[in-house]
Amino acid sequence: MPSASTPDHVAAPATPPDQPKTNAARMLIGVIVGATVLVIVMLCAFALPAVKGGPHDVPLGLAGPQQVTQAIQGRLPADAWEVSAYPDPQALQNAVKQREILGGFVFGADGVTVYTAGAGGQQVTAAITALGTTMAAQQQVKVAVRDLVPFPADDPRGAGFTAAALPMIIGGVLPAVLLLRLFPGHVNLRRRLAGVILFALVAGATVAAVLQYGFGSLDGDYWFTALGLALGMAALSVPFLALESLFGMAGLGLGAAVMMFLGNPLSGMAGPHWLPSGWAALGQLLPPGASGSLVRANAFFDGTGAGGPVLTLGAWVLAGLLIIIFADRRSARSARADAA
Known part of the structure; x- marks a missing residue:
């Protein structure tokens, strides 16, 4: 019985000629909308605290x-x-x-x-x-x-101290990114952790020396100020590494964006009582605000009021360490399972 003949190949359905144009239009709209949202977020983060600023409590x-x-x-x-x-x-x-x-x-x-x-x-x-x-x-x-408690004569407006928030955030992000590039993978997790802690100590001492002896922006005991800056940078770097250990570079990027768009404008470096009470409280719970308050206490008030910021920054470092330990053990169990 003769069988029905079958074609040697089946032709793929033709792509509509206008589909590439439609995809390009969607991508263009997505880029425009995304960039606009980013600009609005940045505007709100940096301008709104200034607009709503004033004496609060x-x-x-x-x-x-x-x-x-x-x-x-x-x-x-x-x-x-x-x-x-x-x-x-x-x-x-x-x-x-x-x-x-x-x-x-x-x-x-x-x-x-x-x-x-x-x-x-x-x-x-x-x-x-x-x-x-x-x-x-x-x-x-x-x-x-x-x-009664002025800024030093070399910087009577405290410009150097006020401008220190953004460099501290960058000082928290930069070593985490560089160490991730130099020592990738979960096998190097502890090495990266040791690296960011060492960087925090060195950078804290260096920044304190520049602000106090180079710019004349700080007073007080140099070593207390340096340790305060080091703790502040560690409170940024260690959680950044922790986020990367759980969610990859996307987690680190999200953490950096939060600190840049929230931590920096709400840090209260010019005085937390100038922000609305809720915003001021949030800013002091984030590492940039707590670090600024700690440096202010050590550099100008002989350590008065340093306890709260130390506890806040220590909690961030501890939380980051616990997450890193969890990620390290999870990676070790996964490696043993693969080997078995």
């Missing part, structure tokens, strides 16, 4: 006749100023130096004396000074301004 002290201090306290916005009364000027000055308050006013027979701590935050210091000057003008008395 700033601790402020008053000293003088009770009738005057009570009247002033009732006039100040509660969401901007947390006002405390002090029995005498000396108690108020001590509170400024111990970081209980960021500044204060003393009302006396000779006028109004404004006490500030410039190293505690330039923008808040300017706001306190302006407020005191306005009060003196309203009462038609003289005003005197005294900065």
Whole structure:
């Protein structure tokens, strides 16, 4: 019985001539939309804190006749100023130096004396000074301004300290990326970890030396400042390695983006009380903000207020170490399973 003849080959369905154009159009639209979203995210991350910036829950002290201090306290916005009364000027000055308050006013027979701590935050210091000057003008008395904790004379505006947040973030990302290139694979995980810790110590000492002795931007004990900077860089590098050990380079990239777009603008290097309270709290929980607060405490306030930032940065380092240990053991079990 004759069988039906079959063709030697089956022709593939023809691709519609307009399909390549459609794919190219979709890719173009995707690039445009993605780039636009990225620009908006960057705009919100860097511009919104500046737009919404202002005094938020700033601790402020008053000293003088009770009738005057009570009247002033009732006039100040509660969401901007947390006002405390002090029995005498000396108690108020001590509170400024111990970081209980960021500044204060003393009302006396000779006028109004404004006490500030410039190293505690330039923008808040300017706001306190302006407020005191306005009060003196309203009462038609003289005003005197005294900065109890100023920045060093070589950098009176604290420009070097304020600009240190972004280099610290780059100092956390760069060694992680370089060590991943030099020592790839899970077999080198511990070697990479040792490398980032060593880099943090060397870079912390170097950056502290440049800021303190080169730029004149920092005061205080050099070694405490250097160790604080090293801890801050380790709190970035170790979690970056941990994210890469779990999710590959995509995890490291995501971590770097979060620190760049959130950690940097919310770091509060110019003073955390200038940000809205929720944003300020978030910024101080991220390594750039905690590292800046630690350097501020060590360099200008003899370590007062350093405990919280040390705990925060230590928690980031510990979390990164635990994730790396987990990834290392998971890799070892996978290697043994493959060998079996």
